[in-house]
Amino acid sequence: MDGDSPEHPSAMADRDGPVAYTPTAAHEVALECLLAGIEAARPENRIADTCTVSDDALTVADVTGDGGNTASYDLTQYDRITVLGGGNAAAHVVRALEAEFEFGGSDRLGEQLDTGVVVTDDPVETDIAAVYEGSHPIPSERGVRNTTRILDAAEAAGPDELVLVVVTGGASALLTAPATSLSLADLRAVTRALLASGATIDEINAVRKHCSAIKGGQLARAAAPATVVTLALSDVVGDDPSVIASGPTVPDATTYGDALAVLERYGIDAPDAVVARLEGGHAGDRPETPTADADAELFDRTSTHIIGNGRVALEAARDAADEQGYTPLVLSSRVRGEARESARTHVAIAEECRQTGEPCSPPAVLLSGGETTVTLCDDPGRGGPNQEFALASALELESDGIVVGSVDTDGVDGATDVAGALVDATSVETALESEGTPDQSGTGARVDARDALARNDAFAALEDADALVRTGPTGTNVNDLRVIVVESATCTDRAC
Template sequence: MPSKTLEKLRKDARKIFMAGVERVEPARAVKSFVHLEDSTLTVNMREYDLNQIENIYIVGAGKAAAPMALAVEEILGNWINEGLINTKYGHGLSLNRIELKEAGHPLPDEAGMRGAEAMLSLIEKAKDEDLIICLISGGGSALLPLPAQGISLEEKQEATSLLLGCGATIQEINAIRKHISRIKGGRLAEASWPAGLVTLILSDVVGDPLDVIASGPTVPDESTFEDCLAIVKKYKLESKVSPSIRNHLHEGAAGRRQDTPKPGNVCFTRTQNVIIGSNIQAIGASASEARQLGYHPLILSSLIEGETRQVAKVHAAIAKEVIRTGNPITRPACLISGGETTVTLRGEGRGGRNQEFVLAAALEMKDLKMTVILSGGTDGSDGPTDAAGALADGNTIRRSWMKGMDPAAYLDRNDSYNFFLKLGDLLITGPTRTNVMDLRIIILG
């Protein structure tokens, strides 16, 4: 068991993590940017006269869609005429004026497709004098599955699984998703024209690019069919994706299918896109909490991408430098980073990028005294597991050896979940109903 002093560091790591999560709580984020006074709706300083609007429709998708919708209901009340959102199973809430459907994530399913189809039908009936408010958050891409004509949901699911497993970035995955969809890549905005369209976005993508978050359903798309073919070739998926998807992409590249709407398209002239929450906001709140707990916080970056194991090595190297030389910060220190890494699957184990990060970092930092490593998804979910991430310290590897476990073997087969399950070191938060990617915290006492 950890010493009492080490246990305090572990508790502090959890507090620092949760402070970041709480900062981007969806309802709080919505109400920071959306206000109603009499009949004037203000969204990020832009005003809408509701007396001039005939109907207000609410649509959206994501793991934070339910609390975002609840906040919109509390603000607009009876001004809302109709609404429909998709969210992940287990992430729903009771709503009054907006219909909620739970669906599959990270792999899309039939429930998500039915919800997306119903949303598109709702959007398409909107007229010039109507206003559509779209709520987008992490997981929105998988929760808006509406395959292009000739492509089945099963084929899209298979393509998503291939992309998730080959190490493709979220940007690359979403480029493919947009071009095999009837609703992504600006097509939601295309369908909503000529109605007004306001999109509130809780960003789960590094750097907050609007065209990538949830595959950019309400913004111009600069990726092309040619880009998609290059991604398929890069990861050697030509013989693995279904013939219908492969043919669809080739026909698009040849100009025989309409590409996604690009910048300058008329459908974007009445749109407003507002980022209401992001990873750097969560990191800032974590840094403030660390400072209050007596640590010297150092924000490394909110833009970290790359292979999880390599990212873990870099973090471990920085931690060792702090311990050895007091650079770039002195102890007691708290290193904080965000972003979203990728895992290349090599084995048949169970886990997620945050659990894999902690295991890889723990191996690099074994026997370092008074050190704690935590990495977690702000949505409370890490890969196809019930854990948000994991927690380790300088004794973790030694504890595993005493139990007869081989931590390097667990890492080799991508089985970080079962490694930390046996040690009782999984980070379990349950669904947080928000998502701004990951938070990584290394405490050096």
Template structure:
């Protein structure tokens, strides 16, 4: 731990915590909470923020509620009448299938006097698993695993998921007819695309089955005869914007990556650093994004950019990792290791990258921190950052340094969070 600037790392952690706190706030739900209907109110949903949102709705709702919300393992919490069930993420399992069947059964027989409150957040794509009739759960599991390792973007992955499902891609809204549907949505995707968040269960889907098949072929994902025949059939097409089911659906964004970055910016400004929000839509291969932002940070430090030499660079988005090694991936770990290599020990630059859900890919690491001494300390411990990156194994690298960030489940998800402190006067 010699020569570490603990004040810089403490500020990075405060900014991350502020971003997460914004994403957990119930204010967004309170602002758009509808009046109770004449009939029943049913609560359903899926995602990493499901339990937090369910508790918020129970606290605010003036009448009786019932329902079921599915969350990843470790993301359940105490609720009253809304049942929280756990299932596997990111690869679906039979618990997710059972929970999805329960949700579909719960919305059967609703009337125009009833209301469905749908709680949607990141992770919902794998938790809402109800394969099309011609497709088995094993098909969904294999295709999901292959896509996760392929480098496909979240938009591409969810395009495929929607067209292999009975519940995603707007089909949940169709199943709820004729009840009114009000969705509270925590965004974890670049641009807050409603049709991509949790694969858009209550949003019209502009993508096509043909596009889904083309994505599978582009990434060399094996497609058996049943899957191919389904994607070539008219029945596989998702409901579009002109479908009558969407006439009485209200989709509300209650937390977004941009709001989370603004929360972190407030912390930076309070600490005396101008905050520069680079955007919440940065998407590319994680390690390459790290090297690009390293170049930006070095230019800022050298005074060769238009930005102040002393500032905090904030960004979000969802990079990708093409897994070719034997490691466990993790886009934030790969990003920040690529950043460290790009910085090459540049003094006065400290950074944090983490997933706001508290889990960066496989394992229990949320992300990691780096400083000017990261590569030197790695050499002293006999660690090879280039080898770790080549093997997609940045997690053990940062664990060995003591620089992995372990937060546990945060009960929300607004995608990746990245903060870089640039301060030429800040000693390492």
């Protein structure tokens, strides 16, 4: 309904302007694998692959495990269907539902799709839902206002209503509703501190849930007694539904005590109101978020399906590598930890592969997913985990014939307008290392790559190297995707 953004842009690498190195076939293979992974995770492909309607029943498959969480819902049992949700790609998922099931047409699901509310930072027009903008990663006043619209719609749902909840990456920040006794300023302060601390997304969400009126099962509570079916595009390592979007429709296994432990573990100086709320909850002065045991009846009417995740992107990238004649190897879909430390490990494996043929023989493509983090310095520059991974990899590489690409599949790495970067040892050596490179202002200042990495300013160094990858918002979000192309050790020509 609402939303005036242009149509979703085609994914393109930022290859315009001065090039700091001569692109090789390996660069093109890396880019093709990255874009194939993003494409496979786009909502229109995920809805088409996981959702079907037959004999008046909606069947939703699950991409995790052996697919045992597939379930069917008898649409004749519901008077209408409402769509609620949030996240970077939430509006794209709603639009994919409309396209797949002919909203307003003869399809049973299309007939019953009635209304909805979605909060996102990548708005696109939909016929079903009113699409409102929120802010990511720091909560905003408009996010609070628009999340309240979702809660109001949930509370209006009746027992004969099916509520489809769409959640994607970014929903934890976009769905913002301060708990009683907390202000937006409190949420903003604790969110900033958490993001700068190096805490994992699980740890961050443990705090968020206990400072919120919608997270940790509280949206399901608001929608009761309606039936709630959640379609999740997972950006969480391990695909735990209680972590995706901070679990608004599933039981919460974390406690006020867990949230306090996160603050203590990372030395986070949270606002007094936040600390008081968490300490009061830990002391039993207020009830916990909904749990599986205490709220069993509530969760009997809810279910969650993972319709897409990082593994989907990895498998598509693997297929793309195979089609190009490279041996693909998925290292892990669960990579975590500091981006620069993870880069060292990945580069070590790639160089081992090139020199000894272990763990696979080149030409090969090594792949990984997951989510790395960055612990910020006191006065950080610009960048994100994928840019830090790429820059650290470039500095670490000692071998030619290796190309490293790392992107955030939503097209936005950190607080920048780029998805990530694509580097090799030669490009870094000519553009970034001892000689440096003049900045584009013409002042003669030089970017020192190691200094840039230390200052969390990977963007500046990679921009000067013409190594950034820009896709624009991709309409999906399944975490990070890393592609490392390893040519044979006998391949020394730069055309390799």
